[in-house]
Amino acid sequence: MTPTPLILITGGSRGVGAATAQLAAAQGYDVAISYVHDQAAAQAVVRAVEHAGRRALACRADSADPAQVAQLFAAIDQTFGRIDVLVNNAGIIAQQSRLEGLDFARMQRMFAVNAIGPMLCAQQAAQRMSTRHGGQGGAIINVSSAAARLGSPGEYVDYAASKGALETFTTGFAKEVAREGIRVNAVRPGHIYTAMHASGGEPGRVDRIKDTIPMGRGGQPEEVARAILWLASAEASFVTGTFLDVTGGK
Numbered sequence: 559m560t561p562t563p564l565i566l567i568t569g570g571s572r573g574v575g576a577a578t579a580q581l582a583a584a585q586g587y588d589v590a591i592s593y594v595h596d597q598a599a600a601q602a603v604v605r606a607v608e609h610a611g612r613r614a615l616a617c618r619a620d621s622a623d624p625a626q627v628a629q630l631f632a633a634i635d636q637t638f639g640r641i642d643v644l645v646n647n648a649g650i651i652a653q654q655s656r657l658e659g660l661d662f663a664r665m666q667r668m669f670a671v672n673a674i675g676p677m678l679c680a681q682q683a684a685q686r687m688s689t690r691h692g693g694q695g696g697a698i699i700n701v702s703s704a705a706a707r708l709g710s711p712g713e714y715v716d717y718a719a720s721k722g723a724l725e726t727f728t729t730g731f732a733k734e735v736a737r738e739g740i741r742v743n744a745v746r747p748g749h750i751y752t753a754m755h756a757s758g759g760e761p762g763r764v765d766r767i768k769d770t771i772p773m774g775r776g777g778q779p780e781e782v783a784r785a786i787l788w789l790a791s792a793e794a795s796f797v798t799g800t801f802l803d804v805t806g807g808k
Contacts, residue, residue: 569648573752577779621675646676695739732799748805772807
């Protein structure tokens with residue numbers, strides 16, 4: 559009997575992460591998620607996964623903290639004994655601002671969560687997935703942003719720069735582990751209806767700019783989740799080091 563695959567989704571308590579967790583369960587994965595603040599939302603995702611007949615685990619872990627990342631992967635080892643897919647979804651934005659209005663602490667935190675965090679998680683995952691270490695292979699999907707291409711001038715240049723760093727990491731790491739059974743890709747969501755926009759001070763941002771999107775609408779978290787899970791699947795078996803835009807054409 560084929561063992562049930564395990565997917566870890568960082569930042570899995572809301573938005574794209576929560577949608578990915580629920581779709582993964584429907585596709586036959588056991589699901590582990592990490593979260594930082596909202597335990598109630600994380601437990602709601604756990605219940606949804608279990609309702610789909612799969613095992614679930616929610617761990618509080620700041621992906622920018624190497625000790626907490628190590629504890630997260632230890633919990634997965636203990637509960638599931640395997641990891642097949644890592645989705646580096648945890649990310650932050652902050653209040654919209656021009657560059658001259660950004661303080662150093664904000665810049666540091668932005669890169670710690672959005673760029674270094676995925677590297678720390680990928681490091682742990684590779685130690686378990688890589689055939690060099692006796693693993694069975696696996697897939698890593700980094701959640702970038704169209705901002706990495708567009709730059710987010712006047713709003714989030716620090717966020718855009720951190721996602722650009724994540725994309726360079728995706729390219730390099732994909733080549734590094736390509737012969738070790740690990741595929742590394744990224745999705746670039748565009749303007750998606752999630753609560754993240756409120757963190758930037760404009761909850762209605764997608765509606766404000768949807769007319770600039772060629773398809774004329776914002777995207778839904780489930781649409782990003784489908785792209786993530788395609789990259790995770792055997793259907794993408796010859797795809798690595800690739801960026802999949804989910805942007806409505808923008």
